Amino acid sequence: MNLLLQSLFFLSLSSIVAFAHESHPLPRPLIVEYPEKAHADGGGDEEEARMRCTSWRIAVEANNLKPWKTIPPECAGYVKDYMMNRGYGFDLEMVAKEAVDYARSVELGDDGKDVWIFDVDETLLSNLPYYVDHGFGLEVFDGHQFDIWVGKAMAPVIESSLKLYNEVVALGFKVFLLTGRSELQRSVTVDNLRNAGFQNWDKLILRGDGDHRKPAILYKSERREEMAKEGYRILGNSGDQWSDLLGSFVSNRSFKLPNPMYYIA
Numbered sequence: 001m002n003l004l005l006q007s008l009f010f011l012s013l014s015s016i017v018a019f020a021h022e023s024h025p026l027p028r029p030l031i032v033e034y035p036e037k038a039h040a041d042g043g044g045d046e047e048e049a050r051m052r053c054t055s056w057r058i059a060v061e062a063n064n065l066k067p068w069k070t071i072p073p074e075c076a077g078y079v080k081d082y083m084m085n086r087g088y089g090f091d092l093e094m095v096a097k098e099a100v101d102y103a104r105s106v107e108l109g110d111d112g113k114d115v116w117i118f119d120v121d122e123t124l125l126s127n128l129p130y131y132v133d134h135g136f137g138l139e140v141f142d143g144h145q146f147d148i149w150v151g152k153a154m155a156p157v158i159e160s161s162l163k164l165y166n167e168v169v170a171l172g173f174k175v176f177l178l179t180g181r182s183e184l185q186r187s188v189t190v191d192n193l194r195n196a197g198f199q200n201w202d203k204l205i206l207r208g209d210g211d212h213r214k215p216a217i218l219y220k221s222e223r224r225e226e227m228a229k230e231g232y233r234i235l236g237n238s239g240d241q242w243s244d245l246l247g248s249f250v251s252n253r254s255f256k257l258p259n260p261m262y263y264i265a
């Protein structure tokens with residue numbers, strides 16, 4: 001090969017490699033090396049147990065499981081590792097990135113009627129400090145204890161969601177917060193959201209007197225129906241529970257944030 005051809009070849013190869021890196025969030029090694037013998041030392045049982053818990057978590061995220069009250073006891077360590085190490089953060093970032101890409105891609109009307117809905121708990125605010133003390137979902141949910149925690153207004157921000165939130169506000173979406181929390185928790189919720197960095201939402205919708213016995217999926221559908229009747233177009237919806245996203249008057253696109261700790265119908 002002459003020098004010109006060689007450098008052309010090199011250029012095009014490097015641009016392919018650069019492109020491959022740009023378009024994929026994960027590093028793509030060009031050469032994959034498999035280990036000679038995986039777990040020849042008999043570590044296979046532990047590995048298999050982890051894989052079973054991964055299968056369970058994927059079934060949770062894909063909404064394939066029937067309603068569940070606690071995480072499987074054998075996955076307690078697995079869920080803890082996932083939540084406390086980088087897995088959870090990576091999954092949150094992946095969802096937020098897709099949501100930002102979508103938000104930027106839609107053309108908004110000029111009537112101010114395009115809406116993005118956010119759930120609050122495990123979507124904008126993290127209750128992980130509470131769940132650290134309650135077995136990461138191993139304990140049956142205790143509404144009384146949880147309300148005491150909520151009353152402290154100390155739930156930290158979910159950073160990737162704050163980025164998405166600021167982006168959709170800047171793009172001109174109306175932002176409606178639709179939470180299963182009670183109207184009685186409005187002021188602590190406002191305090192907590194503000195302390196965590198959230199500003200400029202257009203509505204904060206909490207459960208009123210008539211809503212407390214309703215399954216979340218019904219309560220949230222009813223509130224979305226009201227929005228639709230007021231002429232709003234629900235273009236994006238972010239939530240950690242499928243009951244935030246499914247039902248009626250669903251959003252054009254829904255973004256399911258990870259949550260292997262609890263299930264709300």
Ligand SMILES: *[C@@H]1O[C@H](CO)[C@@H](O)[C@H](O)[C@H]1NC(C)=O
Nearest residue numbers: 106107108233234235251252
């Ligand atoms: C949202 O969905 C509706 C109904 O499918 C569709 O008519 C509309 O064009 C969608 N809007 C955007 C911005 O994609």
